[in-house]
Amino acid sequence: xxxxxxKPSRDICQRGTxxxxxxxxxxxxxxxxxxxxxxxxxxxLIATANQGSEATYxxxxxxxxxxxxxxxxxxxxxxxxxxxPEDSSIYLCSVGGGLIWETQYFGPGTRLLxx
Amino acid sequence: AQTVxxxxxxxxxxxxxxVTLSCTYDTxxxxxxxxxxxxxxxxxMILVIRQEAYKQQNATENRFSVNxxxxxxxxxxxxxxxxxxxxxxxxxxxxxxxxxxxxxGTGTSLTVIP
Numbered sequence: 001x002x003x004x005x006x007k008p009s010r011d012i013c014q015r016g017t018x019x020x021x022x023x024x025x026x027x028x029x030x031x032x033x034x035x036x037x038x039x040x041x042x043x044x045l046i047a048t049a050n051q052g053s054e055a056t057y058x059x060x061x062x063x064x065x066x067x068x069x070x071x072x073x074x075x076x077x078x079x080x081x082x083x084x085p086e087d088s089s090i091y092l093c094s095v096g097g098g099l100i101w102e103t104q105y106f107g108p109g110t111r112l113l114x115x
Numbered sequence: 116a117q118t119v120x121x122x123x124x125x126x127x128x129x130x131x132x133x134v135t136l137s138c139t140y141d142t143x144x145x146x147x148x149x150x151x152x153x154x155x156x157x158x159x160m161i162l163v164i165r166q167e168a169y170k171q172q173n174a175t176e177n178r179f180s181v182n183x184x185x186x187x188x189x190x191x192x193x194x195x196x197x198x199x200x201x202x203x204x205x206x207x208x209x210x211x212x213x214x215x216x217x218x219x220g221t222g223t224s225l226t227v228i229p
Binding site for chain 2: 031033041042043045048058092096102103104105106107108109
Protein backbone atom coordinates (compact mmCIF):
# COMPACT_ATOMS: atom_id res chain seq x y z
CA UNK A 1 0.00 0.00 0.00
CA UNK A 2 1.06 3.60 -0.57
CA UNK A 3 1.98 6.06 2.17
CA UNK A 4 0.00 9.24 1.73
CA UNK A 5 0.43 12.54 3.52
CA UNK A 6 -1.73 15.63 3.45
CA LYS A 7 -1.06 19.22 4.39
CA PRO A 8 -2.46 20.94 6.31
CA SER A 9 -3.94 18.41 8.70
CA ARG A 10 -6.49 20.98 9.82
CA ASP A 11 -7.29 24.63 9.34
CA ILE A 12 -9.76 27.27 10.37
CA CYS A 13 -10.56 29.74 7.63
CA GLN A 14 -12.68 32.80 7.13
CA ARG A 15 -15.50 32.75 4.64
CA GLY A 16 -14.62 34.10 1.22
CA THR A 17 -11.03 32.90 1.39
CA UNK A 18 -9.44 29.92 -0.34
CA UNK A 19 -7.39 27.02 0.97
CA UNK A 20 -5.10 24.72 -0.97
CA UNK A 21 -4.67 21.18 0.33
CA UNK A 22 -1.63 19.19 -0.68
CA UNK A 23 -1.44 15.44 -1.12
CA UNK A 24 1.89 13.65 -1.39
CA UNK A 25 2.36 9.95 -2.16
CA UNK A 26 5.53 7.96 -1.59
CA UNK A 27 5.28 6.19 -4.94
CA UNK A 28 4.20 7.02 -8.45
CA UNK A 29 0.50 6.52 -9.00
CA UNK A 30 -1.62 7.07 -12.05
CA UNK A 31 -4.86 7.99 -10.38
CA UNK A 32 -5.52 10.19 -7.40
CA UNK A 33 -8.90 10.97 -5.97
CA UNK A 34 -10.30 13.75 -3.82
CA UNK A 35 -13.19 13.12 -1.45
CA UNK A 36 -15.24 15.24 0.90
CA UNK A 37 -16.61 13.88 4.14
CA UNK A 38 -19.07 16.24 5.76
CA UNK A 39 -19.60 15.94 9.52
CA UNK A 40 -21.13 12.61 10.42
CA UNK A 41 -21.56 11.56 6.83
CA UNK A 42 -20.02 9.24 4.32
CA UNK A 43 -17.48 10.03 1.65
CA UNK A 44 -18.41 11.83 -1.53
CA LEU A 45 -16.07 11.79 -4.50
CA ILE A 46 -15.21 15.29 -5.70
CA ALA A 47 -12.97 14.48 -8.63
CA THR A 48 -10.45 12.11 -10.14
CA ALA A 49 -7.05 13.56 -10.97
CA ASN A 50 -4.82 11.93 -13.55
CA GLN A 51 -1.38 13.27 -14.25
CA GLY A 52 -1.19 15.19 -17.50
CA SER A 53 -4.89 15.69 -17.98
CA GLU A 54 -7.74 17.75 -16.62
CA ALA A 55 -9.42 16.44 -13.50
CA THR A 56 -12.78 14.75 -13.93
CA TYR A 57 -15.41 16.18 -11.60
CA UNK A 58 -18.43 14.40 -10.21
CA UNK A 59 -21.92 15.78 -10.38
CA UNK A 60 -22.33 18.70 -8.04
CA UNK A 61 -18.68 19.72 -8.06
CA UNK A 62 -17.15 22.26 -10.44
CA UNK A 63 -13.65 23.28 -11.31
CA UNK A 64 -14.16 26.91 -10.37
CA UNK A 65 -14.98 25.91 -6.80
CA UNK A 66 -12.53 23.01 -6.46
CA UNK A 67 -9.60 23.51 -8.82
CA UNK A 68 -7.20 20.58 -8.82
CA UNK A 69 -3.62 20.31 -9.95
CA UNK A 70 -1.68 17.15 -10.71
CA UNK A 71 1.79 18.22 -11.75
CA UNK A 72 3.42 14.80 -11.40
CA UNK A 73 2.79 11.20 -10.44
CA UNK A 74 3.32 11.70 -6.69
CA UNK A 75 1.57 14.98 -5.92
CA UNK A 76 -1.77 16.73 -6.21
CA UNK A 77 -3.49 19.76 -4.77
CA UNK A 78 -7.12 20.59 -4.18
CA UNK A 79 -8.18 24.18 -3.65
CA UNK A 80 -11.41 25.04 -1.91
CA UNK A 81 -12.28 28.45 -3.30
CA UNK A 82 -14.42 31.26 -1.95
CA UNK A 83 -15.23 29.22 1.12
CA UNK A 84 -18.48 29.27 3.04
CA PRO A 85 -19.40 27.48 6.29
CA GLU A 86 -21.00 24.74 4.18
CA ASP A 87 -17.51 23.79 3.00
CA SER A 88 -16.57 22.73 6.53
CA SER A 89 -15.62 19.09 6.03
CA ILE A 90 -12.82 16.60 6.02
CA TYR A 91 -11.12 16.48 2.65
CA LEU A 92 -9.33 13.25 1.82
CA CYS A 93 -7.10 12.29 -1.02
CA SER A 94 -6.71 8.70 -2.04
CA VAL A 95 -4.77 6.69 -4.58
CA GLY A 96 -5.53 3.55 -6.48
CA GLY A 97 -3.61 0.45 -5.50
CA GLY A 98 -3.61 -3.28 -5.89
CA LEU A 99 -2.73 -5.35 -8.88
CA ILE A 100 -5.24 -3.60 -11.12
CA TRP A 101 -5.82 -0.46 -9.10
CA GLU A 102 -8.97 -1.92 -7.61
CA THR A 103 -8.29 -0.74 -4.08
CA GLN A 104 -8.04 2.78 -2.74
CA TYR A 105 -5.74 3.93 0.02
CA PHE A 106 -6.51 7.11 1.85
CA GLY A 107 -4.53 9.98 3.22
CA PRO A 108 -5.09 11.16 6.81
CA GLY A 109 -7.44 13.92 5.71
CA THR A 110 -7.60 17.68 6.14
CA ARG A 111 -10.14 18.98 8.63
CA LEU A 112 -11.47 22.30 7.46
CA LEU A 113 -13.63 24.64 9.50
CA UNK A 114 -14.97 27.74 7.81
CA UNK A 115 -16.23 30.53 10.04
CA ALA B 116 -26.50 3.75 -10.38
CA GLN B 117 -24.69 1.82 -7.74
CA THR B 118 -25.80 2.19 -4.14
CA VAL B 119 -24.43 0.85 -0.89
CA UNK B 120 -26.64 0.62 2.18
CA UNK B 121 -25.59 0.21 5.78
CA UNK B 122 -28.75 -0.12 7.82
CA UNK B 123 -27.09 0.02 11.23
CA UNK B 124 -25.98 3.56 12.09
CA UNK B 125 -24.65 2.38 15.45
CA UNK B 126 -23.63 -0.93 16.94
CA UNK B 127 -22.04 -1.96 20.18
CA UNK B 128 -20.24 -5.09 21.29
CA UNK B 129 -18.76 -6.36 24.51
CA UNK B 130 -15.02 -6.72 24.49
CA UNK B 131 -13.97 -10.23 23.36
CA UNK B 132 -17.37 -10.88 21.82
CA UNK B 133 -18.31 -11.11 18.15
CA VAL B 134 -20.22 -8.53 16.17
CA THR B 135 -21.55 -8.47 12.62
CA LEU B 136 -21.98 -5.30 10.60
CA SER B 137 -24.42 -5.40 7.71
CA CYS B 138 -24.05 -4.05 4.21
CA THR B 139 -26.14 -4.45 1.08
CA TYR B 140 -25.45 -3.05 -2.33
CA ASP B 141 -27.16 -2.68 -5.61
CA THR B 142 -25.49 -3.05 -8.99
CA UNK B 143 -26.35 -4.50 -12.34
CA UNK B 144 -22.75 -5.41 -13.07
CA UNK B 145 -21.33 -8.86 -12.43
CA UNK B 146 -17.69 -7.96 -11.85
CA UNK B 147 -16.90 -5.73 -8.92
CA UNK B 148 -15.02 -5.40 -5.65
CA UNK B 149 -16.32 -4.93 -2.14
CA UNK B 150 -14.49 -3.36 0.76
CA UNK B 151 -14.77 -2.60 4.42
CA UNK B 152 -12.90 0.45 5.62
CA UNK B 153 -12.33 1.49 9.24
CA UNK B 154 -12.11 5.11 10.33
CA UNK B 155 -11.14 5.54 13.99
CA UNK B 156 -12.06 8.86 15.60
CA UNK B 157 -9.93 11.63 14.14
CA UNK B 158 -7.72 9.13 12.43
CA UNK B 159 -6.97 7.83 9.00
CA MET B 160 -9.31 5.63 7.02
CA ILE B 161 -7.75 2.21 6.56
CA LEU B 162 -8.68 -0.83 4.54
CA VAL B 163 -9.92 -3.71 6.68
CA ILE B 164 -10.80 -6.34 4.12
CA ARG B 165 -11.49 -6.76 0.43
CA GLN B 166 -13.59 -9.23 -1.55
CA GLU B 167 -13.58 -9.88 -5.26
CA ALA B 168 -17.07 -10.62 -6.54
CA TYR B 169 -15.88 -13.45 -8.75
CA LYS B 170 -14.52 -15.34 -5.75
CA GLN B 171 -16.96 -17.56 -3.92
CA GLN B 172 -14.72 -17.97 -0.90
CA ASN B 173 -15.27 -15.41 1.80
CA ALA B 174 -12.29 -13.18 2.56
CA THR B 175 -10.69 -13.30 6.00
CA GLU B 176 -8.06 -11.14 7.67
CA ASN B 177 -7.19 -12.34 11.14
CA ARG B 178 -10.19 -11.48 13.35
CA PHE B 179 -12.11 -9.95 10.45
CA SER B 180 -14.14 -12.00 8.01
CA VAL B 181 -16.94 -11.36 5.58
CA ASN B 182 -20.10 -13.17 4.62
CA UNK B 183 -20.47 -12.45 0.91
CA UNK B 184 -23.81 -13.45 -0.57
CA UNK B 185 -23.65 -12.43 -4.23
CA UNK B 186 -27.19 -13.37 -5.15
CA UNK B 187 -28.57 -11.44 -2.21
CA UNK B 188 -26.08 -8.59 -2.78
CA UNK B 189 -25.08 -8.74 0.82
CA UNK B 190 -21.62 -8.20 2.28
CA UNK B 191 -21.46 -8.33 6.07
CA UNK B 192 -18.37 -7.92 8.23
CA UNK B 193 -17.79 -10.14 11.25
CA UNK B 194 -15.37 -9.02 13.91
CA UNK B 195 -14.37 -11.78 16.30
CA UNK B 196 -12.82 -11.34 19.74
CA UNK B 197 -13.57 -7.62 19.64
CA UNK B 198 -10.94 -5.32 21.05
CA UNK B 199 -11.14 -1.75 22.30
CA UNK B 200 -9.12 -0.66 19.30
CA UNK B 201 -11.85 -1.88 17.00
CA UNK B 202 -14.02 1.05 18.02
CA UNK B 203 -14.44 3.15 14.90
CA UNK B 204 -16.73 4.09 12.07
CA UNK B 205 -16.91 1.27 9.52
CA UNK B 206 -17.70 1.98 5.90
CA UNK B 207 -18.75 -0.55 3.33
CA UNK B 208 -17.76 0.29 -0.25
CA UNK B 209 -18.18 -1.09 -3.72
CA UNK B 210 -16.19 -0.53 -6.89
CA UNK B 211 -17.08 -1.80 -10.32
CA UNK B 212 -14.40 -3.42 -12.42
CA UNK B 213 -15.24 -0.86 -15.08
CA UNK B 214 -14.63 2.66 -13.84
CA UNK B 215 -12.72 4.05 -10.90
CA UNK B 216 -15.40 5.37 -8.61
CA UNK B 217 -15.98 3.91 -5.18
CA UNK B 218 -19.47 3.95 -3.73
CA UNK B 219 -19.57 4.20 0.03
CA GLY B 220 -22.27 3.41 2.51
CA THR B 221 -23.22 5.84 5.25
CA GLY B 222 -21.19 4.03 7.87
CA THR B 223 -21.75 2.12 11.10
CA SER B 224 -20.33 3.48 14.32
CA LEU B 225 -19.02 0.62 16.42
CA THR B 226 -18.59 0.96 20.17
CA VAL B 227 -16.63 -1.64 22.10
CA ILE B 228 -17.67 -1.95 25.73
CA PRO B 229 -14.93 -2.94 28.18
